[in-house]
Amino acid sequence: MSSLSPALAELPADIVRTAPDDLAPHLTDWRGQKTGSADALLLPRSTAEVVAIVEWAGRHGVGLVPQGGNTGLVGGGVPEPAPHGPAVILSLRRMNAIESIDPAGLVLVAGAGAILANVHEAAEQAGCRFPLSLGAKGSATIGGLVSTNAGGVQVLRHGTMRALVLGLEAVLPDGSVLDQLSALRKDNSGYDLKQLLIGAEGTLGVVTRVALRLSPALVARSTGWVGLDSPEQALAVLKRLRAEAGETVESFELIAAEALELTLHHMPALKSPLQGKHRYHVLIELGGPSDMLESVLMAAIEAGEAEDAAIAASDAQAEAMWLIRETIPEAEKRDGGSIKNDISVAVADIPAFHAEAVQMLEAAYPGTRPFVFGHLGDGNLHWNILPPPGAQPLWLKQEGEQARHLLHDLIAQHQGSISAEHGIGTLKAAELARLGNPAKLAAMRAIKSALDPQGIMNPAKLFA
Amino acid sequence: MSSLSPALAELPADIVRTAPDDLAPHLTDWRGQKTGSADALLLPRSTAEVVAIVEWAGRHGVGLVPQGGNTGLVGGGVPEPAPHGPAVILSLRRMNAIESIDPAGLVLVAGAGAILANVHEAAEQAGCRFPLSLGAKGSATIGGLVSTNAGGVQVLRHGTMRALVLGLEAVLPDGSVLDQLSALRKDNSGYDLKQLLIGAEGTLGVVTRVALRLSPALVARSTGWVGLDSPEQALAVLKRLRAEAGETVESFELIAAEALELTLHHMPALKSPLQGKHRYHVLIELGGPSDMLESVLMAAIEAGEAEDAAIAASDAQAEAMWLIRETIPEAEKRDGGSIKNDISVAVADIPAFHAEAVQMLEAAYPGTRPFVFGHLGDGNLHWNILPPPGAQPLWLKQEGEQARHLLHDLIAQHQGSISAEHGIGTLKAAELARLGNPAKLAAMRAIKSALDPQGIMNPAKLFA
Numbered sequence: 001m002s003s004l005s006p007a008l009a010e011l012p013a014d015i016v017r018t019a020p021d022d023l024a025p026h027l028t029d030w031r032g033q034k035t036g037s038a039d040a041l042l043l044p045r046s047t048a049e050v051v052a053i054v055e056w057a058g059r060h061g062v063g064l065v066p067q068g069g070n071t072g073l074v075g076g077g078v079p080e081p082a083p084h085g086p087a088v089i090l091s092l093r094r095m096n097a098i099e100s101i102d103p104a105g106l107v108l109v110a111g112a113g114a115i116l117a118n119v120h121e122a123a124e125q126a127g128c129r130f131p132l133s134l135g136a137k138g139s140a141t142i143g144g145l146v147s148t149n150a151g152g153v154q155v156l157r158h159g160t161m162r163a164l165v166l167g168l169e170a171v172l173p174d175g176s177v178l179d180q181l182s183a184l185r186k187d188n189s190g191y192d193l194k195q196l197l198i199g200a201e202g203t204l205g206v207v208t209r210v211a212l213r214l215s216p217a218l219v220a221r222s223t224g225w226v227g228l229d230s231p232e233q234a235l236a237v238l239k240r241l242r243a244e245a246g247e248t249v250e251s252f253e254l255i256a257a258e259a260l261e262l263t264l265h266h267m268p269a270l271k272s273p274l275q276g277k278h279r280y281h282v283l284i285e286l287g288g289p290s291d292m293l294e295s296v297l298m299a300a301i302e303a304g305e306a307e308d309a310a311i312a313a314s315d316a317q318a319e320a321m322w323l324i325r326e327t328i329p330e331a332e333k334r335d336g337g338s339i340k341n342d343i344s345v346a347v348a349d350i351p352a353f354h355a356e357a358v359q360m361l362e363a364a365y366p367g368t369r370p371f372v373f374g375h376l377g378d379g380n381l382h383w384n385i386l387p388p389p390g391a392q393p394l395w396l397k398q399e400g401e402q403a404r405h406l407l408h409d410l411i412a413q414h415q416g417s418i419s420a421e422h423g424i425g426t427l428k429a430a431e432l433a434r435l436g437n438p439a440k441l442a443a444m445r446a447i448k449s450a451l452d453p454q455g456i457m458n459p460a461k462l463f464a
Numbered sequence: 465m466s467s468l469s470p471a472l473a474e475l476p477a478d479i480v481r482t483a484p485d486d487l488a489p490h491l492t493d494w495r496g497q498k499t500g501s502a503d504a505l506l507l508p509r510s511t512a513e514v515v516a517i518v519e520w521a522g523r524h525g526v527g528l529v530p531q532g533g534n535t536g537l538v539g540g541g542v543p544e545p546a547p548h549g550p551a552v553i554l555s556l557r558r559m560n561a562i563e564s565i566d567p568a569g570l571v572l573v574a575g576a577g578a579i580l581a582n583v584h585e586a587a588e589q590a591g592c593r594f595p596l597s598l599g600a601k602g603s604a605t606i607g608g609l610v611s612t613n614a615g616g617v618q619v620l621r622h623g624t625m626r627a628l629v630l631g632l633e634a635v636l637p638d639g640s641v642l643d644q645l646s647a648l649r650k651d652n653s654g655y656d657l658k659q660l661l662i663g664a665e666g667t668l669g670v671v672t673r674v675a676l677r678l679s680p681a682l683v684a685r686s687t688g689w690v691g692l693d694s695p696e697q698a699l700a701v702l703k704r705l706r707a708e709a710g711e712t713v714e715s716f717e718l719i720a721a722e723a724l725e726l727t728l729h730h731m732p733a734l735k736s737p738l739q740g741k742h743r744y745h746v747l748i749e750l751g752g753p754s755d756m757l758e759s760v761l762m763a764a765i766e767a768g769e770a771e772d773a774a775i776a777a778s779d780a781q782a783e784a785m786w787l788i789r790e791t792i793p794e795a796e797k798r799d800g801g802s803i804k805n806d807i808s809v810a811v812a813d814i815p816a817f818h819a820e821a822v823q824m825l826e827a828a829y830p831g832t833r834p835f836v837f838g839h840l841g842d843g844n845l846h847w848n849i850l851p852p853p854g855a856q857p858l859w860l861k862q863e864g865e866q867a868r869h870l871l872h873d874l875i876a877q878h879q880g881s882i883s884a885e886h887g888i889g890t891l892k893a894a895e896l897a898r899l900g901n902p903a904k905l906a907a908m909r910a911i912k913s914a915l916d917p918q919g920i921m922n923p924a925k926l927f928a
Contacts, residue, residue: 105811176903187881195659347569378649417651439640450914
């Protein structure tokens with residue numbers, strides 16, 4: 001019997017789970033690196049039930065940990081163990097309805113528990129598309145994507161989740177319902193509070209329903225894979241592509257040789273799209289015809305900006321290229337893990353930053369291997385660090401953490417971000433406190449105290 | 465001698481203006497309907513001087529009223545007269561440098577005092593464009609556009625100012641500098657406080673520098689004018705256009721016959737692009753070739769969705785079409801003014817809302833004339849109301865205000881916004897308090913108190 005049992009009895013029995021088997025999948029993060037504890041899993045079916053839960057948590061001083069698909073990478077959805085007080089996990093997976101689709105107005109309204117892949121499918125069936133995608137699309141929920149301001153592989157053209165949220169409904173820490181769901185393309189009536197909820201990692205309230213911006217279906221689509229020698233060359237190809245294709249460049253993903261090779265090693269079913277070896281690869285998605293992509297890549301090769309290129313000749317080939325990109329994190333996990341980083345700098349600054357980081361790492365931690373891939377066109381790389389071959393398991397927690405700090409110091413020098421898309425959670429809270437702008441940190445604390453004076457919303461996250 | 469004179473003497477003399485002639489242009493709004501009073505005009509040259517001013521205001525309890533180009537329509541930049549305590553106007557017009565342009569990264573950094581037209585020009589010279597434009601572009605400043613989350617005629621494709629701000633620097637009410645200027649396309653390290661500053665109308669701090677998102681130069685551009693019979697038909701044309709042209713539809717502006725006729729009446733140099741009479745007109749800008757636009761409009765006429773259409777055959781013809789659209793507010797002003805409204809509803813709901821509003825107005829205030837134009841593709845119309853012919857000047861302040869309330873009630877029924885792009889200022893503060901979501905209003909007040917406990921930033925704005 002948990003000490004919370006009498007309090008939990010106040011809630012409708014059919015939204016409370018306390019069996020260890022029910023809780024277990026929610027207590028450990030996707031990477032298997034962080035386990036917390038909670039007294040219950042709550043499964044509300046409506047906004048009214050979320051209100052009841054939030055009011056209940058306020059009365060009893062219980063921490064509420066909202067969790068979507070539990071695919072986060074910074075521990076934001078994992079309940080902190082004691083001494084942070086009693087906590088329960090709040091999953092909105094029952095609130096997963098696609099409530100409406102308006103293909104003319106390009107708006108889709110969904111419950112926060114709706115899974116991304118299902119939103120993709122619903123949009124496609126209505127002749128539109130929802131242009132945010134990432135590897136975890138089969139599990140990630142809309143509420144989680146909003147609360148973490150998720151990015152993914154189409155940010156270059158369409159922006160992060162923030163750019164795709166037209167409206168939302170949320171339950172604030174005092175139990176009031178912030179009703180900003182109406183899918184207005186323009187609304188300047190006071191502070192845009194939905195922007196505060198987006199990316200707040202559940203610390204300011206619970207997102208319950210979301211109105212999403214759809215895009216028209218693509219008239220044409222083409223996918224290509226390029227082998228080249230450096231991030232500089234990759235930026236030159238991006239520039240060339242944009243000069244020809246304007247804003248129709250959907251994705252421009254960099255994959256360093258180490259990341260490709262390790263992925264092919266752990267996933268023998270996958271094959272490299274190119275025959276030869278290259279130090280860097282770029283995966284390109286264009287919202288335009290493949291002959292345009294082909295002619296740009298031919299010209300890039302002639303200009304010495306690229307070494308080789310392949311254009312997908314079918315949807316199946318395009319999907320095979322994307323599967324490599326999307327499988328990289330899983331391969332990394334199978335390899336024993338890494339120091340995962342998620343940095344961004346100004347796009348033009350990527351080559352200089354990357355060169356400095358490689359040099360710094362080699363000097364400070366000989367034998368470590370940069371494992372770099374990500375969204376070059378957004379200035380956002382997953383600049384991960386693999387332990388030296390044969391390193392002890394503890395390496396990640398000791399030297400690895402120090403290496404991360406060095407990398408973050410370099411990021412600060414480049415005025416970049418230590419978390420471009422993954423968020424802060426618990427993993428980066430201390431680093432944010434160490435490196436963040438003091439005015440920003442003070443204002444964040446003031447807002448958190450003003451809206452959640454009891455601190456019931458996702459305790460111990462974001463703030464160190 | 466103002467009672468603030470001793471305090472003002474603490475500031476560098478060359479940033480303080482107190483002569484009535486210097487202050488006069490800043491005390492009355494663009495429409496000439498609202499006049500306030502202030503003890504001084506402050507003209508800082510740097511962020512450090514803004515910090516000094518904010519700290520000074522805090523010490524002396526002086527209200528700071530940030531003002532950009534003074535082209536706002538809701539009184540947000542006009543200092544409130546007594547009894548709101550002493551106030552000074554803060555103009556950043558000296559901080560107008562275009563600090564940097566990165567055509568590869570598509571980023572332009574400017575001081576908050578930079579004028580929109582100058583930003584347009586700088587972007588064009590670098591082979592890019594800044595895709596936000598509005599009639600007041602020759603006066604409106606970047607800081608004002610950010611603080612009001614300005615919209616304009618290209619929101620359909622590019623979003624409001626919020627979507628175009630990559631970073632900003634602001635001085636918070638405690639004098640600390642929020643440094644979020646670094647032009648990162650992705651940054652999930654804590655609450656995105658710049659989003660709070662955007663559209664806060666200067667009530668939470670002073671925006672000092674901004675990093676703007678540029679777009680690649682348009683590969684092709686075409687402009688067309690359509691005559692048709694109803695908003696329903698206009699939406700049908702928009703749907704048809706999007707099916708052909710995807711996301712390259714830049715602007716889709718509705719102009720009702722009354723707005724066109726009154727504009728042509730007051731501006732004899734302008735000519736209607738079409739020969740015949742039509743109940744509604746649409747101005748279209750496409751980021752694509754004119755033959756595509758022409759074939760879509762021909763098909764629309766054949767399908768009975770449009771009555772007539774003209775395609776601009778030259779830049780001069782395109783500019784002439786745009787000049788009509790941009791001159792409407794000036795014509796309205798010359799006509800003696802109107803009840804200006806700035807509403808939005810879901811795009812698909814526009815025809816129903818419009819029909820109900822016409823009917824309601826005719827029933828409640830016979831003889832008044834709807835004067836409707838605006839951004840149909842965004843669901844945002846300037847649904848203005850002209851007094852009945854021969855009405856007394858007081859009509860606007862009396863019956864006119866009541867008519868506005870009726871319209872806002874209808875907006876609330878349609879879950880729309882009473883301010884889509886103009887903001888709240890003082891003009892709509894009472895209406896926001898009357899009709900806004902209570903959870904939102906309470907959270908706004910909590911945030912305002914948390915960040916500006918003394919209430920020095922733009923007093924009496926936004927909150928009734």
